[in-house]
Structures are given as structure tokens and as C-alpha cells.
Amino acid sequence: MPFGPDRSAERVARPRRALRAGVAQVVAAGVGLALGLTLPAIDGGYQVTAERAVDVLKVAGVGVLSVATLFFSLLFLVVQWAAGNFSHRLVLFRDDPSVWRVFALVVGVLVFSVTATLAVGSDRTTSVAVPVTALVLSAAALVLVRRLLLDALRSIQLANVLADVRERGRTVLRSLFLPANGTGGAGGGGAPGERLPAVTSAVAWAAGSALVAQVDVVRLARTAARAEAVVVLTVPVGAPVYPGDVVAEIRGGSAPAAQALTAEVLEAVVPGTERVFHQDPALAFRLLSDIGLRALSPAINDPATAVQVLDAVEDLLRMVAGTELGARSVADGAGAVRVVLALPSWEELLRVGFDDLCRAASDAPMVLARARELLVRVREVALEERRPALEERLVWVEREFAGRHPAFLWGAAGR
Structure with a gap:
């Protein structure tokens, strides 16, 4: 497997x-x-x-x-x-x-x-x-x-919806992201590319515009093993693709084998009209942010819901704060890397799950207080290289809080 x-x-x-x-x-x-x-x-x-x-x-x-x-x-x-x-x-x-x-x-x-x-x-x-x-x-x-x-x-019911979204997100994150000190072929950022052979060919999307709904990783790994090549996916699950876009690179193997592998790659990339949880690690963050933004809209104005959303966001961020992000290498039975999946980076997850919601909460002190608590607590468990991104956002939250709500005590999280 x-x-x-x-x-x-x-x-x-x-x-x-x-x-x-x-x-x-x-x-x-x-x-x-x-x-x-x-x-x-x-x-x-x-x-x-x-x-x-x-x-x-x-x-x-x-x-x-x-x-x-x-x-x-x-x-x-x-x-x-x-x-x-x-x-x-x-x-x-x-x-x-x-x-x-x-x-x-x-x-x-x-x-x-x-x-x-x-x-x-x-x-x-x-x-x-x-x-x-x-x-x-x-x-x-x-x-x-x-x-x-x-x-x-x-x-x-809000609580059940948040729990379901969080649990489905945890399932995907647990399967795709490995601990930073783990083994088994996960690479952070550009690390996998340094160990991979040269690019033999690029796979361009031939169908109409769509979303990458899923990828048949098992099929890709087996096909790449037969061709003695590596398939590097350049488009993550959940991203849109348009005709002519490069969705993958084939590295290593002979030119005829790479040509045959191109058709298999296109068959393994399953298009869709909407994102699904099954292989999309950023979807849970996107949905939680959507729920929080709708709650903070002037028509609804329900900051307590946004606080509950941040509870779920913190759970997911703490789960990936100590894992390897950006790419995931999948090996065959012999241990050779055959597929490299494109996964969201730390900055992308923060941007999707935290930034939009936090900026929309400028007039909601209880949400800003909860956002500050989230950043402080996630920083405690995050890897050293991921703390600067959290500290930058922490500075922004504190500056926004001090300028708009100077009389509100930090300790009140608005529960």
C-alpha cells in the first residue's frame, strides 16, 4: 500500500x-x-x-x-x-x-x-x-x-455542523500530513524535488475547465512504478484547472513510457464541479471560514458563532502545526517514490482558515480576543519555522484590538 x-x-x-x-x-x-x-x-x-x-x-x-x-x-x-x-x-x-x-x-x-x-x-x-x-x-x-x-x-444545528466539519477535516489531515520527524516519504516544500530525476514531460489538462475533485493515487503509483518514473502533481485537490494547464510533471523513465503515462495521469485526475472532503485538506478550513464570515456579516451579526468557528480552526491548526506541509511523496512497495502530491503550505492554511475571518472581526472584540488566544496557543506547539507567520498575525490582532477596543480586557474571550 x-x-x-x-x-x-x-x-x-x-x-x-x-x-x-x-x-x-x-x-x-x-x-x-x-x-x-x-x-x-x-x-x-x-x-x-x-x-x-x-x-x-x-x-x-x-x-x-x-x-x-x-x-x-x-x-x-x-x-x-x-x-x-x-x-x-x-x-x-x-x-x-x-x-x-x-x-x-x-x-x-x-x-x-x-x-x-x-x-x-x-x-x-x-x-x-x-x-x-x-x-x-x-x-x-x-x-x-x-x-x-x-x-x-x-x-x-451549529454545534453538530462544526463538529462534523472538524472531524472530516481531521480525517484528511491525519492521512495526508506526516509528523515532521516521521519517515515514509513526506517532504516539505521543495524537498522531494531535490531527490527526484529530471523532468521527462509535462502533462497538460485536455478536458474543459473544472475543479480537481480527487486523484486516484493508488492507480498513479502503480502505473508510475511500471514506467519506472515519478509523477509530480502540480495542482492540488480542490484547485481549478483550465485547458492547457500543466497538472503534473513526469520525471524519469523513457520518453515512450512517459507518453503512455500521460494518458494514465489524466485518467487518474478526477474532475468535478465542487470540492469534496475526501482528499481536500483545505476544504474544512474553507467551510469553517465561510460559516464564520456569514455569522459576522452585518445582516446576521453573530460573533459568538465566529468564536465557535475559531475553536474548530484552532483544533485543525494545532493538528498540522508540527507536520510536514507543502508536498507528500508516495512510495511503491519497494520504497521508491512514485507520486508527489501537491498539498497546501502553512501560509495557505492560515490564509484560508484564519485571515479572512480575523479581518472581518475588527468590530467584534470577543472574536479578536479568541483569535489572539488561538495564535498564542498554536504558536506553542508549532514548529520553529512556522512561528513567524503566527507572530505577524498576532501583532496585527493586538494592534487592531488596541486601536478599536482599548477598554476591552484581553482575558475576556467572550464565551
Whole structure:
């Protein structure tokens, strides 16, 4: 495994595609069709009148349609509410696997009800397994819908949203960033390039403009190993790409092998229309900053929410303050570097997660006080070379605070 024994890192390395949702629905429909054709054909065992069985199937089918209506209404309302109150980029509930799993079960129950009704036909009796299966599937749908409702309720509560964003951010950061004294192929800044062979060719983006949603790192590492080359990605996940942009450099290997590897690189870079958590280490910072900026807008004016946002930002910054940033080298099974990922630097993470929010908080003393506390505490655990960036921002916060709120005591963080 290119990411070593950490299975969470392996999950990050492999891209997720929307294909899973479609496959789940197709599988559920296939199972419903098979059950609808098989169960009515059972001759032995306890039998019930076909008329009663059909009544149960009709009730199950109508109930499923009602659940589907509720499903779509809930999805639309919750996504709209979260976008209007938190961030248009916040799609946690929409992308929750339980959403498409519930829909897949609804499709399966509906297909089973219709198929079994037609299979029973004009028979006088049918197996009791037919109505029992309809009831069991309907109960399972209700249980999942109840869970979906609870997830929807959580997704409109600030504390739960911040906790979810922070936890997803921690998962990606833990997988992509290694401790500064660790081994395993991570490089900070330009360090990996010093050990890499010369550039053989550059890979230009050939499709239309899009965002780099994910990268199939496992596929890239295996392909680069076969070509005895190294793929250096020059565009990080979450960044936009346009036709003709260089997305990667192929170093080492022969010219024919590099030419063949170019197509594999373009296939491994998965485009998208929006950023996703799966491999984007800066997305959590972006979302937290969005929520805080919206809370500090004149229309809302809720500095306490911005303070909670800074709590989550501090947690993420403390997590990466002692890690190697800027690049991540991925090795093959033999330990040779095969892929170099482009990752955000310390300055980029501070700029995305802290700067915009802090500058918007000039008129909110409790937020400035919390920002100062954040900088002081992160500075204590940060590497020596990262402290100047924190100290520069600390000077700015103190100057802004002294000029605008001289009567406010530093010790009051506004909790």
C-alpha cells in the first residue's frame, strides 16, 4: 500500500465516485425484482388469500411513494437551509451515504411491490412470505427514514455542523500530513524535488475547465512504478484547472513510457464541479471560514458563532502545526517514490482558515480576543519555522484590538 499500514490513508488514496449511489439503486431494484418473481411461486408452507396479499402490497407501494416524497422534500429543504445559513459549499447532508441508501431501499420496495402484485395475478392463494416480506421491507424503510430525519436535524444545528466539519477535516489531515520527524516519504516544500530525476514531460489538462475533485493515487503509483518514473502533481485537490494547464510533471523513465503515462495521469485526475472532503485538506478550513464570515456579516451579526468557528480552526491548526506541509511523496512497495502530491503550505492554511475571518472581526472584540488566544496557543506547539507567520498575525490582532477596543480586557474571550 502506498500509504503504509494506515487503512484510513488508503481510503483517502482511492477516489470515491458517485457511481456507488447508482449501483446501490440498481442492486436494490434487482433484488426487489427477484423477490417479487420468486416468493409468489412458492407452493409449500402457509398460504394466504391472494386478495389480502395484494392489499398489503398496495399499501406498501403507496407508503413507499409517500416516503419518497418526504425524502426529496427533506433533502431539498435541509440543503437549502444549510446553504442559506452556513455556506453554499456545505453539502454534508446531501452527500451522506444514508441519503442514497434510503432511496435505494425505497426503489427496491417499490419494484418488489409492483412485481409481486403482477406475479400473484389471478391466483387464489399465495405464500405468506409475500406480505411478510413487504411488511419487513416497509419497516426497514421506516427505520432508515427515521435515521435520515435525525441526521437532517443534526445538519441544521451549529454545534453538530462544526463538529462534523472538524472531524472530516481531521480525517484528511491525519492521512495526508506526516509528523515532521516521521519517515515514509513526506517532504516539505521543495524537498522531494531535490531527490527526484529530471523532468521527462509535462502533462497538460485536455478536458474543459473544472475543479480537481480527487486523484486516484493508488492507480498513479502503480502505473508510475511500471514506467519506472515519478509523477509530480502540480495542482492540488480542490484547485481549478483550465485547458492547457500543466497538472503534473513526469520525471524519469523513457520518453515512450512517459507518453503512455500521460494518458494514465489524466485518467487518474478526477474532475468535478465542487470540492469534496475526501482528499481536500483545505476544504474544512474553507467551510469553517465561510460559516464564520456569514455569522459576522452585518445582516446576521453573530460573533459568538465566529468564536465557535475559531475553536474548530484552532483544533485543525494545532493538528498540522508540527507536520510536514507543502508536498507528500508516495512510495511503491519497494520504497521508491512514485507520486508527489501537491498539498497546501502553512501560509495557505492560515490564509484560508484564519485571515479572512480575523479581518472581518475588527468590530467584534470577543472574536479578536479568541483569535489572539488561538495564535498564542498554536504558536506553542508549532514548529520553529512556522512561528513567524503566527507572530505577524498576532501583532496585527493586538494592534487592531488596541486601536478599536482599548477598554476591552484581553482575558475576556467572550464565551
